[in-house]
Amino acid sequence: MTPGPLRDPSRGPAPVVVPPSPAQGPARALAGRTVLVPRAPERAAGLSATLRDAGARVLVSPAIERATVEDRAAVDDAVTRLADGAFAWVVVTSVNAIDELSAGAARRGATLADVARGARWAAVGPATRRALEAVGVHVDLEPAENSARGLVAAFAALGPTEQGAPSPGRETAAGTVLLPQGDLAAPTMQDGLRALGRAPHVVTVYRTVTHVLDPGVVAAWRAGEVDAVVLTSGSVAREVARQLGPRDDVAGVAIGDPTARAARAVGLRLDAVAERPTDDALAAALTTVLSDAPAPPRATGADVSEGGDPS
Secondary structure: OOOOOOOOHHHOOOOOEOOOOOOOOOOOOOOOOEEEEOOOHHHHHHHHHHHHHOOOEEEEOOOEEEEEOOOOHHHHHHHHHHHOOOOOEEEEOOHHHHHHHHHHHHHOOOOHHHHHOOOEEEEOOHHHHHHHHHOOOOOOEOOOOOOHHHHHHHHHOOOHHHOOOOOOOOHHHOOEEEEEEEOOOOOHHHHHHHHOOOEEEEEEEEEEEEOOOOHHHHHHHHOOOOOEEEEOOHHHHHHHHHHOOOOOOOEEEEOOHHHHHHHHHOOOOOOEEOOOOOHHHHHHHHHHHHHOOOOOOOOOOOOEEOOOOOO
């Protein structure tokens, strides 16, 4: 799912929207539990629905949001070079990068699918692959381990015929990889590609900025009402630690190993890593973690949701 429109961080938290409570059902494995999902409502919708169906109280409030880069010249230049066949591969490690590349293509009167045909495309995971396919871009490579490290390994495993050849008359494209990233991206992908003899062209296409968590979420965390938090990126983990502070009584579930490492680095409790970076896998990990201990007696409040996060 692609992120919603950008918000100006200076505007502060968006208005709180309280969705209706789910109907009581037979399977209530998370009854009495409160789970914080620090993502934008549109990105958290699927997971939140699954957790509510299992009986959980879900608090949805973004901890980070995407912001455009101040100078788009580098983005536009990369899109132009992509259209000209200058890259053998494009490696996408974030849904946000797809939006910014699409915006760059639109500024030249085209779609991303129009400018994408001269290169092969790699996606870090299923969400990124689906976002590319939604804008008409075919994905040639998706790693078994959905991380930058996994993508590097997938590239290393490619045979000679799968390496990607330049378009006729464009020999300079061979081995050149466009790597559109956020400003906080770790160098894992570019360093790994360079070690494989490829020439990564790194372009910062968006910035990650703080989004102030909803006061109701902060109050629930400080009152000890939250049983678990879902961590979907290293940036989210760092903001949860910074804005809320670590709690030994809040279980942490990470979307992948890089996020888990970031959570541990900032002192957050980490109980499980989802087997796959999907809503179903996150829900399964949460259910396993929270089923291991009896739920404390507490009143169940309404869900909290606010807008603006692209994470």
